[in-house]
Amino acid sequence: MDIIGLNKKYGKLKALDNVTINGIKGVHGLVGENGAGKTTLMRIVATILEKDSGSIVYNGLTWEEVGKVRNIIGYLPQKFGMYHQLTVKDALEHVAILKKIKGNPEDECRKVINLVNLSDKADAKVGTLSGGMVRRLGIAQAILGNPEILIVDEPTSGLDPEERMRFKLLLKKLGDRMTVLFSTHIIDDITDVCDRVTVMHKGKVVLTGTADEMIDKARGNLWEIYLTEERTGEEYDGIITDCRNIDGIFRTRMVCCKKPCEAAVQVEPTLEESYIYLLHME
Numbered sequence: 049m050d051i052i053g054l055n056k057k058y059g060k061l062k063a064l065d066n067v068t069i070n071g072i073k074g075v076h077g078l079v080g081e082n083g084a085g086k087t088t089l090m091r092i093v094a095t096i097l098e099k100d101s102g103s104i105v106y107n108g109l110t111w112e113e114v115g116k117v118r119n120i121i122g123y124l125p126q127k128f129g130m131y132h133q134l135t136v137k138d139a140l141e142h143v144a145i146l147k148k149i150k151g152n153p154e155d156e157c158r159k160v161i162n163l164v165n166l167s168d169k170a171d172a173k174v175g176t177l178s179g180g181m182v183r184r185l186g187i188a189q190a191i192l193g194n195p196e197i198l199i200v201d202e203p204t205s206g207l208d209p210e211e212r213m214r215f216k217l218l219l220k221k222l223g224d225r226m227t228v229l230f231s232t233h234i235i236d237d238i239t240d241v242c243d244r245v246t247v248m249h250k251g252k253v254v255l256t257g258t259a260d261e262m263i264d265k266a267r268g269n270l271w272e273i274y275l276t277e278e279r280t281g282e283e284y285d286g287i288i289t290d291c292r293n294i295d296g297i298f299r300t301r302m303v304c305c306k307k308p309c310e311a312a313v314q315v316e317p318t319l320e321e322s323y324i325y326l327l328h329m330e
Contacts, residue, residue, distance in 0.1 A: 049073070049104065049105070049227055050105045051067060051069040051102070052068050052104070052105070054067040054092065055100045055102055056097070056099055063085050063088040063251050064089060064102075066102075067089060069256055072227060072244075073227050073243070074228070075222075075228040076227070076228065076245070076246070077230050077231070077237065077238050077245040077246070078229065078230070078246050079238065079323065080233070080247060080248035080249055081327065084250065085250075085252075087126060088251075090231055092104075092111075093111075096123075106196075106197065120197055121196075122189075122197070124187055125186075126202045131174060132173065132175030134173065135173055136166055136174060137161065137171060140157040140161065140192065141154065143192055144157055144193075157192070161188060164184040164188045164218060166181065178211070179206060180214070184215070186203070187200070187219075191222065197226065197228075197229070198226050198227070200228065200229070201231050203230070204216065204234055212234075216237060230242065235319055235323050238262075239319060242259070244257060249326070254327065262322045262323065263318075265326060266329075269304060269317070270289075270317035270325070271303075271313065271314060271315065272300070272302075272314075273300045273308065273309060273311055274298070274299055275297070275300055284308035284309060286302040286305075287329075288302050301315065301321070303321055
């Protein structure tokens with residue numbers, strides 16, 4: 049899938065500013081701060097919002113052909129809900145009917161329930177499920193009908209560590225059979241799930257590449273300084289990413305485009321520090 053020169057305004061606010069992302073396949077991550085434009089972009093790809101200009105193309109299909117596009121897309125929004133009084137099985141069969149799934153809806157629902165590991169909850173009411181189970185139900189309804197493109201908006205937010213790990217493994221597995229566009233503000237999700245990632249900031253694309261390419265961009269701009277208690281680094285022109293008190297001495301790590309002081313030593317950036325560099329220094 050290729051996104052080319054996408055623009056979207058809300059009044060005077062530019063939510064998307066000439067966004068271009070080429071060659072989206074496998075699991076492709078979108079990261080950025082709140083308000084970066086991730087959800088707007090995903091809602092346009094999901095055909096929920098209309099773009100102002102630009103184009104989206106997938107295997108020769110353009111997003112002007114809305115009906116055909118919707119036939120190949122599954123979507124899990126950031127806030128997903130389902131009728132609490134329905135069982136998991138009944139809720140999915142309801143979605144299957146709305147999607148006009150061919151064949152036997154019961155069989156299709158059983159397949160996706162097994163895939164998202166909710167077999168033991170098939171007859172449980174939606175209102176009794178944990179947050180992680182509801183997210184898995186959300187994925188199940190999104191992949192009903194075997195879509196070619198799956199759009200997932202911040203699915204790991206608020207999950208406990210075990211559910212996050214389970215959910216990320218599921219997304220990785222789905223990426224082997226379909227294109228997954230996956231937004232997150234949790235940087236660790238990138239290395240665990242995504243083949244490639246696009247960093248967004250204020251409606252613009254800052255970088256599209258791998259996690260290693262993110263780190264390469266920031267390399268040479270991360271410094272470590274050991275300071276006394278009276279000086280913890282705030283006086284320097286940079287962004288402190290970590291500050292630890294070790295027997296009265298502060299070990300401070302800082303993103304800074306130039307050496308902040310004589311005592312500073314250049315160190316290897318983490319992925320999170322690389323992300324901070326891309327948003328604020330690049």
